[in-house]
Amino acid sequence: MFKLVALWSPPKPGDRAAFEAAYINTHAPLARALPNLAALDTILLAEGLEGAPADHHRVAIMSWADKAAFERDGETPQWTALRTDAGQMIERFGVTLHSSMGEDG
Amino acid sequence: MFKLVALWSPPKPGDRAAFEAAYINTHAPLARALPNLAALDTILLAEGLEGAPADHHRVAIMSWADKAAFERDGETPQWTALRTDAGQMIERFGVTLHSSMGEDG
DSSP states (O other): OEEEEEEEOOOOGGGHHHHHHHIIIIIHHHHHTOTTOOEEEEEEEEEEGGGOOOSOSEEEEEEESSHHHHHHHTTSHHHHHHHHHHHHHHHHHTOOEEEEEEEEO | OEEEEEEEOOOOGGGHHHHHHHIIIIIHHHHHTOTTOOEEEEEEEEEEGGGOOOSOSEEEEEEESSHHHHHHHTTSHHHHHHHHHHHHHHHHHTOOEEEEEEEEO
């Protein structure tokens, strides 16, 4: 599988509920709308090890059968909509989003 | 599922092969040896979006049925062995490891 790992930094505490609503009700459904996506796994991070805080608020793992399937999705209006929404979330909530891609292994 | 997301920073290019050997031959098997672990998914990150470099070298997602199962593993000698090996890798390769935990959602 070819995977994209998306790491979201924590929103400010007062923005948390609005971030979660935007993520769950709008952003994740836009990801699931990609025609070639095989799976979307999302994790809500709450804590680090041994009492440390979590470094990120959320991680999403997007899976495609192979890199070609990801690249086909990258040419779709659904991809443009997802990226546009991510940009709006970054701007609205002052968070960072880091996305890295690679293969299982 | 309760999940731990482990993010490894990139080793120096000259250390990459040795890091990979240590990770695949020693570290990942130590993780799989945890008695209550339900799954270990590892991703070798190669690139970011739109030509950017990957922010991390590797991500591992460890899954347990629930937080209690993770906590039981945290009391085992296998957990101590895993954490000790992680510390040795961090020291040997000059990398960072950030671990955050939470639930699917």
